[in-house]
Amino acid sequence: MILRATTVSALVLAVTPLFAHGNDRGKATATVAGKSVLIDYGRPSLKGRDMLAEAVIGQPWRMGSDAATTLRTDAELSFGSVSVPVGEYILRATKVGEGAWTLNVNKPNPENPRSAGERVADIPLTAATLPASVEIFTIELTGSKEKGEFVMKWGTTALKAGFTAR
Secondary structure, three states: OHHHHHHHHHHHHHHHHHHOOOOOOEEEEEEEOOEEEEEEEOOOEOOOOOHHHHOOOOOEEOOOOOOOEEEEEOOOEEEOOEEEOOEEEEEEEEEEEOOEEEEEEEEEOOOOOOOEEEEEEEEEEEEEEEEEEEEEEEEEEEEOOOEEEEEEEEEEEEEEEEEEEO
């Protein structure tokens, strides 16, 4: 009986960290110009907060929870005049003014995988108000032959950027 209780206790302690934040990681994928674009991110909950309103102007936000939000693209992406080469990146977002945001694309920092290294691009995001609040942070990618759209939603805010791929 003691052995069984010890085994159950050990099992509970082993799996508890897996559920500590309550939300799985999210994946947003799209095929654009026949090539794969993938974003992997943590999915925190609002829990009554307005996290985007609380963001400090000029301070990059990690966009999610736990491990860094990552972008892997097999296509060269163009967000207007801003280009992102084929590769793997760390994504962050920076509030640049009231209701104004940029998506920061950074090379991974090999010394600390949870942090971003050198900045590759800053992509202006267009803000929109959602009709209903989104409790769990969500990133969506849509794609077609050559065009795609990045959208992140949290609370009543959606931040978007269209792109092309080749």
